[in-house]
Each structure stands twice: as structure tokens, then as C-alpha cells.
Amino acid sequence: MTLTTPHGAIEAPFFMPIATRGAVKTLSNADMERLGASIILSNTYHLYLRPGEDVLRAVGGLHRFMSWNKPILTDSGGYQVFSLAKMRKLSEEGVEFSSHIDGSRHLLTPERSIEIQQTIGSDIVMVLDECTPPDMPPPELAASVARTTRWAARSKEAFEKGRTGAINPGAQLFGIVQGGTDVALRTAHARELMAIGFDGYAIGGLSVGEPFDRACATVAALDDVLPKDKPRYFMGGAKPHEIVEYVKRGVDMFDCVLPTRNARHGQLYRFVHDDLSRPDFYEVVHITNEKWKTEGSRLTVPVEGDPISQELSRVSHAYLRHLFTIEEALGARLATLVNIKFYFELMRRLREGIERSEY
Amino acid sequence: MTLTTPHGAIEAPFFMPIATRGAVKTLSNADMERLGASIILSNTYHLYLRPGEDVLRAVGGLHRFMSWNKPILTDSGGYQVFSLAKMRKLSEEGVEFSSHIDGSRHLLTPERSIEIQQTIGSDIVMVLDECTPPDMPPPELAASVARTTRWAARSKEAFEKGRTGAINPGAQLFGIVQGGTDVALRTAHARELMAIGFDGYAIGGLSVGEPFDRACATVAALDDVLPKDKPRYFMGGAKPHEIVEYVKRGVDMFDCVLPTRNARHGQLYRFVHDDLSRPDFYEVVHITNEKWKTEGSRLTVPVEGDPISQELSRVSHAYLRHLFTIEEALGARLATLVNIKFYFELMRRLREGIERSEY
Numbered sequence: 240m241t242l243t244t245p246h247g248a249i250e251a252p253f254f255m256p257i258a259t260r261g262a263v264k265t266l267s268n269a270d271m272e273r274l275g276a277s278i279i280l281s282n283t284y285h286l287y288l289r290p291g292e293d294v295l296r297a298v299g300g301l302h303r304f305m306s307w308n309k310p311i312l313t314d315s316g317g318y319q320v321f322s323l324a325k326m327r328k329l330s331e332e333g334v335e336f337s338s339h340i341d342g343s344r345h346l347l348t349p350e351r352s353i354e355i356q357q358t359i360g361s362d363i364v365m366v367l368d369e370c371t372p373p374d375m376p377p378p379e380l381a382a383s384v385a386r387t388t389r390w391a392a393r394s395k396e397a398f399e400k401g402r403t404g405a406i407n408p409g410a411q412l413f414g415i416v417q418g419g420t421d422v423a424l425r426t427a428h429a430r431e432l433m434a435i436g437f438d439g440y441a442i443g444g445l446s447v448g449e450p451f452d453r454a455c456a457t458v459a460a461l462d463d464v465l466p467k468d469k470p471r472y473f474m475g476g477a478k479p480h481e482i483v484e485y486v487k488r489g490v491d492m493f494d495c496v497l498p499t500r501n502a503r504h505g506q507l508y509r510f511v512h513d514d515l516s517r518p519d520f521y522e523v524v525h526i527t528n529e530k531w532k533t534e535g536s537r538l539t540v541p542v543e544g545d546p547i548s549q550e551l552s553r554v555s556h557a558y559l560r561h562l563f564t565i566e567e568a569l570g571a572r573l574a575t576l577v578n579i580k581f582y583f584e585l586m587r588r589l590r591e592g593i594e595r596s597e598y
Numbered sequence: 599m600t601l602t603t604p605h606g607a608i609e610a611p612f613f614m615p616i617a618t619r620g621a622v623k624t625l626s627n628a629d630m631e632r633l634g635a636s637i638i639l640s641n642t643y644h645l646y647l648r649p650g651e652d653v654l655r656a657v658g659g660l661h662r663f664m665s666w667n668k669p670i671l672t673d674s675g676g677y678q679v680f681s682l683a684k685m686r687k688l689s690e691e692g693v694e695f696s697s698h699i700d701g702s703r704h705l706l707t708p709e710r711s712i713e714i715q716q717t718i719g720s721d722i723v724m725v726l727d728e729c730t731p732p733d734m735p736p737p738e739l740a741a742s743v744a745r746t747t748r749w750a751a752r753s754k755e756a757f758e759k760g761r762t763g764a765i766n767p768g769a770q771l772f773g774i775v776q777g778g779t780d781v782a783l784r785t786a787h788a789r790e791l792m793a794i795g796f797d798g799y800a801i802g803g804l805s806v807g808e809p810f811d812r813a814c815a816t817v818a819a820l821d822d823v824l825p826k827d828k829p830r831y832f833m834g835g836a837k838p839h840e841i842v843e844y845v846k847r848g849v850d851m852f853d854c855v856l857p858t859r860n861a862r863h864g865q866l867y868r869f870v871h872d873d874l875s876r877p878d879f880y881e882v883v884h885i886t887n888e889k890w891k892t893e894g895s896r897l898t899v900p901v902e903g904d905p906i907s908q909e910l911s912r913v914s915h916a917y918l919r920h921l922f923t924i925e926e927a928l929g930a931r932l933a934t935l936v937n938i939k940f941y942f943e944l945m946r947r948l949r950e951g952i953e954r955s956e957y
Binding site: 260261262264265266267268269289290294297298303304305306532533535549550553554555557558561562564565567568569571572573 | 619620621623624625626627628648649653656657662663664665891892894905908909912913914916917920921923924926927928930931932
């Protein structure tokens with residue numbers, strides 16, 4: 240499947256590095272291009288607070304602000320409101336919250352979320368939803384999902400209204416399927432969203448503490464329901480071996496904070512087996528470990544025409560450990576390059592596997 | 599003048615970015631090469647504490663540890679002992695101090711400093727000296743300079759002894775002229791060091807609070823005394839317009855923490871006039887200032903074949919300000935690239951001026 244956006248086409252399945260506030264931590268857009276990134280994800284909640292809509296409007300949107308000419312997906316802001324903001328008040332209208340930066344009060348509604356994302360100029364706009372915890376009692380879960388459907392309908396209407404005059408009128412709108420691990424509720428919700436009609440469908444509310452096999456069963460059930468010709472996006476954290484299983488169950492798009500966040504804690508991903516169906520096809524190197532103290536082996540092998548591999552092939556494990564020991568920002572940067580490169584390589588191998596009809 | 603080292607030749611005058619603990623903060627060696635760096639300076643005191651001599655010995659020196667194949671100059675460690683370490687005890691033998699990291703006791707002598715620098719594998723090794731404050735009473739100053747001379751002689755002997763079997767046997771040893779702004783004492787000290795015989799001569803103990811015109815007079819007096827065929831190195835902070843004046847007075851080599859440290863505080867150097875003899879030929883941009891909030895102009899113009907200028911030409915002032923506002927490490931990195939690029943460009947223009955016999 241190829242996802243076509245106003246800023247270019249992307250071969251699925253693909254991984255979106257997280258540029259929280261308009262920057263993938265420690266990396267420039269030139270770095271992202273050298274890594275071969277085809278799309279980034281940015282967080283509406285964070286951009287709304289800083290730099291804010293006034294700046295984004297004045298400079299003509301996030302693509303121009305960042306000088307990033309490839310696709311951008313933004314979330315609705317809801318997830319951060321629920322995880323970061325204080326004094327939340329959820330109602331049918333939307334969610335009122337206090338900024339985690341200065342305590343100021345704000346109201347995020349489905350319509351406001353769309354409006355902010357259209358000011359950002361995202362290529363892929365996400366509807367506002369409620370991400371439910373795994374232990375929510377069934378009646379509450381059903382009520383939450385019903386509200387998410389009503390919010391999705393309002394989002395669609397606001398999105399179409401705002402399209403004219405928006406800086407990125409060719410943007411797409413994705414719905415988000417909720418329903419925990421209740422397969423009947425999930426598939427019913429998917430059908431409701433499909434009745435409204437979206438350009439793609441995200442699977443939200445997983446990777447929130449439920450057992451992995453139940454997440455897999457939920458994704459598999461949706462694979463039979465969601466339209467084959469629209470992209471499916473697994474929202475939220477997915478470890479490398481989980482991504483493999485979700486791709487097998489029809490998912491096209493992923494984002495995850497793990498490669499970048501773990502990099503900043505000195506944890507490096509690397510392949511140890513070619514067979515991706517083994518859950519142990521990769522390992523995580525803890526570079527601060529004493530064992531790397533004088534280890535001269537390099538982070539990568541240099542590959543002709545790949546400047547990132549060439550740069551990393553000059554960095555020994557001992558040197559990277561030293562950079563983390565002295566808390567030098569270059570360490571986090573080099574580890575981030577290693578991990579994003581790993582996730583991109585994983586997706587490349589999965590795309591090859593799909594071409595060979597392995598998945 | 600061309601300085602030839604075991605890791606390559608360098609056209610003077612040149613500027614050495616500071617890789618305190620084996621890394622120019624936020625930059626990789628690949629970045630340094632893209633910037634066109636021909637040499638870096640690293641701090642013996644910091645490397646001695648971390649990663650320590652055992653690691654440096656095990657990996658075969660700093661060049662291999664960093665994968666940096668160009669020249670490295672190291673200081674003696676004395677300056678950091680006097681500015682960072684605690685509970686110092688100065689004697690004829692050397693200086694005893696407590697580590698600023700864990701409080702452990704260490705003794706730095708002229709011989710130990712040479713030994714550590716030879717383990718590091720520096721191309722240019724500096725003698726241990728005492729950097730005197732500008733207000734030192736004349737009798738104390740004279741006594742301090744006399745000891746610095748005795749230390750220089752011990753350093754020379756240790757350096758020659760340690761050369762055989764060292765990982766960089768072609769390294770050079772520089773003496774350091776002290777004597778405050780007392781021109782008679784300075785020139786006498788220079789002659790004493792020249793009698794011992796060094797590969798180059800540094801001017802220490804300036805940029806420590808004395809008036810700039812007295813520093814210039816001191817450097818000018820030394821210009822008449824120091825050998826014309828040996829490099830002269832101005833140690834310590836020098837602002838761009840000060841570098842111009844020192845180059846006019848015969849100095850070949852500079853280091854300064856300002857471009858990198860100021861970058862991390864959001865202060866960017868840029869040229870405003872071509873005439874370098876004007877003290878206002880440059881200005882310092884404070885990027886966190888409100889006025890840059892929506893400023894779309896770019897940090898540089900892109901130059902064909904210069905990847906750093908191309909990368910920076912995609913960064914607007916507004917975006918860089920945003921990165922500093924959210925305390926994103928990428929901001930410090932981009933500003934560091936801007937400032938080192940500025941210092942290198944300044945040195946390039948000075949070299950061109952010398953070729954045109956302007957200085």
C-alpha cells in the first residue's frame with residue numbers, strides 16, 4: 240500500500256519518528272533526510288502551547304517553520320491532555336484542561352483540534368478521541384466509545400468546513416477506533432467510523448497495559464473489518480517484535496517514542512537474527528554498562544552512499560559510553576541516529592517481506 | 599606559516615575548537631570535518647579524570663578513541679586544576695588537588711602532565727605552567743615565572759624521555775610564556791624558554807582581566823623576541839576583534855570557549871562589515887529575544903559544496919528561537935555550528951589578509 244499526501248507518497252508499512260514540538264529530539268530535518276525519513280509525527284498539544292497558533296499562522300504552518308517538505312502527521316492533542324495536562328474536565332463538548340507549563344485554562348473540542356491541526360498544516364489530521372484505560376468497566380467503555388463516535392462526526396464536519404482556505408487543503412482526516420480489547424465493541428465502532436467515512440483508520444487505546452495477545456486479537460479482528468484500500472495506523476508504543484506482529488495483521492503505520500526516548504537513556508537497538516518472526520530478532524544494548532568501557536568495535540558498518548552509517552561507523556562503543564558517562568549531548572544524538580536507523584531498517588525488511596508475500 | 603604535525607599540516611593563523619572531554623559539545627567528528635576543522639584542542643585535566651589513562655591506554659589514545667585523524671593539541675591540565683579542582687596545594691614539585699567529580703586526591707607535576715599527554719597521544723603537548731592573575735604583586739609574579747621556567751625545563755626532559763615508545767613519537771612540545779603584562783619580565787621569560795628550546799611558544803596569562811591595550815602591548819613586545827619560524831599560540835579566550843589584533847601582532851594559533859559556550863546560551867556570531875580592522879565588524883544575535891519569534895530569515899545562505907551552510911540555510915531564526923524556548927538540544931547544536939563556522943570564516947579571512955600582506 241502507498242499512502243499519497245500533499246507532501247509526497249510513502250510506501251507502507253512505515254514508521255513515523257516523533258517530532259514532539261517540531262523537532263525529533265537532537266536531530267535536524269537534514270539529519271532526518273539523511274536517515275531516509277519519509278514522514279514525521281508532531282504533537283498538537285505541544286505545538287499549541289509552544290510556539291502557539293499565532294507563530295504557526297504567522298510563519299505559514301509547521302512545514303515552513305521546520306523547513307520540512309515531507310509529510311507531517313499530527314495527533315489530536317487529546318492523548319497529551321489526558322497524560323500531561325492538569326485539572327481536566329471531560330464533557331460532551333470536549334475537554335477543559337490546565338497547561339502543564341503555566342497552568343492557563345484551555346478547552347480542546349473536536350472542532351478546535353481540527354482547527355489547530357489545519358493551522359499547523361498537517362498532511363494527516365487525527366480526530367479527537369478518548370483513549371480508554373484497559374480496566375474500564377464495560378458500560379463506561381461503551382459510553383466513551385459512543386462519545387468518540389459523536390466527536391468523530393463533529394471532527395469530519397469541522398475538517399471539511401475548514402478545508403477551504405486552509406494552508407494544506409489536500410490534507411487527509413483519520414478516524415480512531417476505540418473499544419479496548421472488546422472485539423465486538425471494536426468492530427462495531429470501526430463500522431460506525433466507516434459509515435462517517437475517513438481517509439484512514441487508526442487503532443487507538445492499545446499498548447496501554449493490556450496483554451499482548453489480546454492486542455493482537457483485537458488488531459486481527461479489525462483487519463477483517465477495516466477497508467483494505469485505506470491505511471491503518473497503530474497508535475502508540477510498539478516494540479520491534481510487536482510491530483512485526485501488527486504488520487502481519489494488516490497495520491501500515493506506526494509511531495513510537497521508544498527509539499528516541501531509549502536512545503537518550505543509552506539504550507541501543509540492534510538486529511541479532513534475520514528471521515523477524517523470532518521475538519528475539521533484536522537486542523537492546525545498554526551502553527553505559529562497564530563492559531563497553533574499552534570496546535573498540537563500531538556502532539555500524541559503513542555503507543556506500545549512506546552518510547549516517549558512515550558517521551556511526553566511526554563511533555566505537557567505548558567512545559559512546561564515554562559520551563553518556565560525561566552526559567554529553569552528542570551521546571544522545573548518536574544513539575538516536577542508531578535507533579531511528581534500526582526502526583527504519585526494520586520497516587524496510589517488513590516491506591520486502593510483504594513484497595515476497597511473507598506477511 | 600604552516601604548522602606540520604604527525605596528523606597533518608595546518609595553515610596559520612587558525613582556531614582550535616575545544617573538545618573538552620574528547621568531544622566538541624553537541625558535535626561529532628564527522629560534523630567537525632564538515633565544518634572544515636583542521637585541529638581540535640582537548641583538556642588533559644578532564645580526560646585524566648574521565649575516561650582516564652587506563653581507557654586511553656587500552657584504546658590506543660584519543661585519536662583512536664574519537665576516530666579523529668587530524669591534529670590534537672592538549673593543554674597541561676594546570677589551568678583546570680587552578681580553576682576547577684578543590685583544595686589545591688602548590689609546591690616546587692607540582693600541584694596537589696582534589697578531583698571536582700569525586701574529591702579524590704591527585705598530584706599533577708610537569709612530568710605527570712607530559713606522561714598523561716603522551717598517553718592521550720597529542721600532536722601538540724603543552725608544558726605545565728602557573729597561570730598568574732593580573733593583580734599579582736611583582737615579587738610574587740617574578741617567583742612564579744621563575745618556577746614556570748624550572749617546570750618547563752623538567753617538562754622538556756620528561757617529554758624527550760617519554761618520546762621513545764609513545765604512541766605519537768612525532769609530537770611537538772610547546773613552552774608557555776608568562777609574566778603578566780610586565781613587558782621586561784615577559785621578554786626575559788621568553789628568552790629563557792627559547793634557551794631551553796621548544797617547537798612552539800604559547801602566550802599564557804592574558805585574557806585574565808587585564809586591559810586589552812596592555813595585552814596587545816605584551817603580545818607586540820613578544821612578537822619582536824619570539825623566533826619567527828616557530829608557531830605562537832595565544833592561550834585563552836579571545837573575542838573575534840581581539841583575534842584580529844593578535845594576528846596583526848604575530849599570533850598563529852587560538853582557542854576559545856566563547857563560540858561553543860555562547861552558542862549553548864543562544865548567542866550567535868555573525869559578520870556585519872567586511873573590514874576586520876573595525877572592532878564592530880561582527881555582532882552577537884541573542885536568539886531567545888522576542889524579536890525573532892516569527893522571523894523567517896535563515897541562519898546562513900547555502901553555499902555549493904558546503905553541507906553545513908546548506909543545513910543551516912534551512913533553519914529560520916524563528917525556528918531556532920523556538921528550539922531554545924523548549925530547551926531542545928538541537929538548538930545548542932545548530933548554534934554551535936553557526937559559531938564555529940563564524941570563527942573558521944574569520945580565520946580564513948585573516949589568512950587571506952596575510953597573503954595580501956595586510957597584516
